[in-house]
Amino acid sequence: MSNKDLLGRRNFIKGMGAAAGVAMAAPALAVSESANGVKWDKEVEVLIIGSGFAGLAAAIEATRKGAKDVHIFEKMSYFGGNSAINGGLFAAPDTPMQKQEGVKDSVDTMVADQLAAGRGIADEALLRHVAEHAVEALQMTLDAGSEYHPYLQQLGGHSVARTYQTTVSCGAGITQPLLQECRKLGVHTHNRAKFDGFILDEKGGVVGVKMREGYYFDKPESGELVRIKARRGVIMATGGFAQNINMRMAQDPTLTAEVGCTNAPGATGEGMFEMFRLGAVPVHLAHIQSGPWASPDEGGFGYVSNYSIYNFPHSIAIDRLTGKRFMNEIADRKTRADAELNCRDAQGNALPPILITSYEDSKQHPNTKKVLKYNVGWKFDSIDALAKHFEVPLAPLKKQIAEYNEYVKTQSDPQFGKNMTEAKGKFIQAPFTVVRLWPKVHYCQGGVQINTKAEVKDSLTGKPISGLYAAGEVCGGIHGVSRLGSCSIPECMVMGMTAARIMMQA
C-alpha cells in the first residue's frame, strides 16, 4: 500500500478524532519504590487495579474464596473501563444454549479456531485454560443478573455459533451487574484513584502500590498520593492502550490520532508500562486490532458495530467502486479490516464499503431500529435506490447479489469461502438495510506475559514476580495476531478469577 493510500485514510478520518475523544494528556511519571521504611497510609487484603471485566470478576472470586477486604481502584470517575462500552459478546464452548440449538462444540474446537486467527503465535496453553473455564465465567455473570439474547451468534473466524450477547447488546449488561454484585459482597470500589507505581520488598516482590486519590483524568498531576499495602498481592486489570496515540503509533505509525477508536478514553496503558518498568516481559505489542464492523458515521463503538456483527453472516459487503464483494464477511477481524482499508476510489481516497442486509433478517436485532433512527444506517426498497444513494455501479451489484443468493441456496461460497451455515435461507432481498464500514482501533493483543496462573513473568529471571498478577487486555500474546470477537470477555473474566484463586491459595 502506498503513502498516498494512507493519506487518503487520514483525510477521511479527520474530524473523527475529536468525536472519539482521543486527546490525551501525557501521563505523569510513575515509578516503583522500596517498601523499606515506607509509611503505609492504608492496608488492604486484595488490591485490584481497574474495574472492567477482569477486575470485577477477580474481586467477586476473591471474596468467594474467603477474602474479607477486597478493594478495586479505578482511575476514571466512572466504573467499568472499556468493558462498559463494548459489544457484550461472550464466547464459550459446550454451553446450555449450544445444546438447545444443537450446535456441536468443544474446548478443542474453540481453541483451534483461535489458534488459526492467531496465525501461529497465539498462546495455546492460555487459550485452553480460558476455554476450559469460560462456562464458569458465564455462570458468574448469570448469577449476578446478566441477561442474554435467547440465541447464539456465529462471529467471524468461529467455526460454529458459540457467542452469547447481553440483551442490551453491550458489555455494560455484564459490568453493571458485576459491579452491583461486588458492592453486595462488600467489595470496596474507589473511583478517581490513579495507580502511581509499585512498592517492592527487598527481593523485588510487589507488596503495595502508590495511588493518587481524588484524581481527575484531565488533570494529570491531580490527586493526593497515598501508599497502600496489599497483604495478599496486587491484581493488575488495567486494560490496553488503544487510546494512547504515542504508544500505538510507536507500534504502528499508521494508527494516528485521526484513526477512529472504539475504546474508553482511559485505555492509555500506564499500568502495563509500569509492569514493563518492573521487568515484565512485553509480548506482541505491535499487534493492535481494528474492528471491521465499525462505522465512519458515528464515534467509537456506537450502534453500528453490534448491528454489523450480528448481520455479517447473512449479509454481503460491497466495494462501492466495483459493486462486488471483496471479502468473506465472517473472516477473522484482521482479514476483514485489511480488506476494507483497500476499498478506495480512483484517486486512492477512502471509500467506505457498504454492508447490505435484508431488512427481514436485520430487524431481528434491536440495534437495527437504532441505526435507522439515528441516521447511521439506511433502509431501501430496491437495489436501484440503494445503488443510486451510494453511487454503486448497478449492473455488477445486481449480478453479485444474484450470484450470492445462489451461494445461500447451495450453502457454498466459491467466491470467498464464507461459511454459509448461518446464512441458510437468508437471501439478500428487498427491502434492504445498509450501513457503511470503516475499521477503528479496538484491541491491543500485546501486553505483559502471564502464565495460566495469571502470574507476571520477570524478563530477567524468567520467574513470576512475587505478589503480582495480571488479567485481561493488559496481558499479551494470548491471542496472537488476531483475537476473535467475543473471546476477550471470557479471557478477562477467567483470568481475573484465576488471579483471585491463585492469590487466595498462595
Place this chain on the structure above:
Amino acid sequence: MKMYKLMLGLVLAGLVSLSAQAIEQRDYHKDVIGKDCKSCHDQGVKNYPSDQACLQCHDVDELAEETARSEEDKWQNPHNNLHYGKELPCIECHGEHKAKKPICSNCHTFKYDKHKE
C-alpha cells in the same frame, strides 16, 4: 498596617466579585447560589466541585425521572444510562461556567435538546 490589610481585603473582594460577575452561570443558580463560589467549589475554588457538590441540591432519582425516555430508548437517559447507571459524575457532562458536550456524544449521534452545549 491595619488600614493596608483592610484595603487589600477590599481590593481582593472586589476582584473576586468581579470575576464572579464575569463568569457564565445558569440563571437559576444565580438566584439560589449567588456569588458564593464555595457552595459548589467544595475542594477549593481552583478545583472542580466534588462529585457530591451538585447532590446537595439535586437528587439523582428525580433527575432520572425528569430525563426518562420512551421504553425503546430508556437506556439513553443520561441520569440512568446503560453504561454507568446513575453513577456518572455530573461534571462528565455538565459545565457551569463552560458548556460541555455530553459524554454520550463520544460514540452516539442521539441528541439531548435541552442540554446546553
